[in-house]
Amino acid sequence: MHIKQERRASGYLSGGSGPQPHCSPGFPYTSNYEGCDSLWQHVPQGLKSPPGPRGIPILGNVLELRKDPHLVLTRLSKKYGDVMEVRIGTRPVLVLSGLDTIRQALVKQGEDFMGRPDLYSFQYISNGQSPTFSPDSGEVWKALRKLTQNALKTFSSTPSPTSSSTCLLEEHVSKEAEYVITKFLQLMEEEKRFDLTQYLHYDHNDQELLKVVNFNNEFGEDINRRFGIFVEKIVQEHYISFDKGHIRDITDSLIERCQEKSGGEDACIPISNEKIIAIVHDLFGAGFDTVTTALSWSLMYVALYPDIQKKIQDELDQHIGRERRPRLSDRGSLPYTEAFILEMFRHSSFLPFTIPHSTTKTTVLNGYYIPKGTCVFINQWQVNHDEKLWKDPSAFNPERFLNAAGTEINRTESDKVLIFGLGKRRCIGESIGRWEVFLFLTILLQQLEFSLRPGEEVDITPQYGLTMKYKKCESFQIKKRFPMKSSL
Known part of the structure; x- marks a missing residue:
């Protein structure tokens, strides 16, 4: 087997299965961005404008950034520093690198950097109602975020009434993982090899969903329109069949929390049906692509590194055994598995940038003058591959x-990984996303052994996009580790 990994990728944003903004080639979120000639005018005495590469008239730095902007900006940050200005067309964009600088901006000065730029492409997501992409960061946005957090908490803690799973989330993921295992075994028997990524999706029997997922070759506007119709239908059906005594999923949890708010705290803030649809759109779209991409990278890494796969499986056998399925409560007793997931997040950095931020007021960062309304890009890839933070980051x-004994996660190290952003705009579904990846991965590796067909070249060069994926790989092979039981 030949492994190929280059520090280059396709110039076009590929973004994956979920809904995406319609973007220009090579750089996220920049399509039809209307801007002024300069934001760095009238700098107060004692401050300075951020440095950056000189662009060409009209285009700015677009030509430099057409391919692998995360790598180009990382390279430029070594010359210009952690606070840097580039130009997308005539629009100045602030690019932040370096963990300390990003923490300073998004955490310590979080109120200043919690905005979203009013980008044209964002209007196509949930008809401009998306809380995740919305420029609004006021009371309505805060209420929607709190509502979503509570709904996610309810969904992830509500006991399952029908199985031995400890919560609804665990039940859903366990059932889905069992389906995936059955499908993988069927493909292996029929084809002797397969491409696993297209089968890491939810509800495989929903032909309407599969049709939406497979529209990758269409423009973003159409994808979002079709996805919006699909989500709206889901929410309407949930309202019709909603039963407070039988919460089925996150959509039910949202409806329940919304009804509770009508007479309680924040009752003055209206939560419309359109807002509920927008929240489901965000959770479904972002979670769908993030979890499936994380799993596809995880399974690629265990196939590439059989010694690492064996260490995970030995840990599973020792602490869980083979008589029951892994549970969320097992996380604390599986440190090597947790370390593997962290390294998968860091090494792949499949979310190279956060969704763009913007400044809510004029501010100062590291001595640089930053006007209100400045578009800000956060280079997570740079942090995850920073030689100042990591020993041999390419390995x-x-x-x-792990700590020296290999028995616990070193939290100082784990906190350095950036994948879900930081601060007030940190990904709201981060906890559930991490839990889903853990459950899927441990259930799959408990029962299956993954490998790659010998003698075939495997290219794991990340293909640049909102989520970065490796090229299509039809070389995966699997085999059962032991006779399987159907019980969860």
Whole structure:
């Protein structure tokens, strides 16, 4: 087997299965961005404007950034520093690198950097109602975020009434993982090899969903329109069949929390049906692509590194055994598995940038003058591959996250990984996303052994997009580790 990994990728944003903004080639979120000639005018005495590469008239730095902007900006940050200005067309964009600088901006000065730029492409997501992409960061946005947090908490803690799973989330993921295992075994028997990524989706029997997922070759506007119709239908059906005594999923949890708010706290803030649809759109779209991409990278890494796969499976056998399925409560007793997931997040950095931020007021960062309304890009890839933070960052090494005894996660190291953003705009579904990846991965590796067909070249060069994926790989092979039981 030949492994190929280059520090280059396709110039076009590929973004994956979920809904995406319609973007220009090579750089996210920049389509039809209307801007002024300069934001860095009238700098107060004692401050300075951020440095950056000189662009060409009209186009700015677009030509430099057409391919692998995360790599180009990382390279430029070594010359210009952690606070840098580039131009997309005539629009200045602030690019932040360096963990300390990003923490300073998004956490310590979080109120200043919690805005979203009013980008043209964002209007196509949930008809401009998306809380995730909305420029609004006021009371309505805060109420929607709190509502969503409570709904996610309810869904992830509500006991399952029909199975031995400890909560609804665990039940849903366990059932889905069992389906995936059955499908993988069927494909292996029929084809002797397969491409696993297209089968890491939810509800495989929903032909309407599969039709939406497979529209990758269409423009973003059409994808979002079709996806919006699909989500609206889901929410309407949930309202019709809603039963407070039988919460089925996150959509039910949202409806329940919304009804509770009508007479309680924040009752003055209206939560419309359109807002509920927008929240479901965000959770479904972002979670769908993030979890499936994380799983596809995880399974690629265990196939590439059989010694690492064996360490995970030995840990599973020792602490869980083979008589029951892994549960969320097992996370604390599986440190090597947790370290592997952290290293997968760091090494792949499949979310190279956060969704763009913007400044809510004029501010100062590291001595640089930053006007109100400045578009801000956060280079997560740079942090995850920063030689100042990581020893041999290009190596895949889960042990870097373990203590000397290998028995616990080193939290100082794990906190350095950036994948879900930081601060007030940090991904709201982060906890559930991490839990889903853990459950899927442990259930799959408990029962199956993954490998790649010998003698075939495997290209794991990330293909640049909102979520970065490796090229299509039809070389996956699997085999059962032991006779399987159907019980969860």
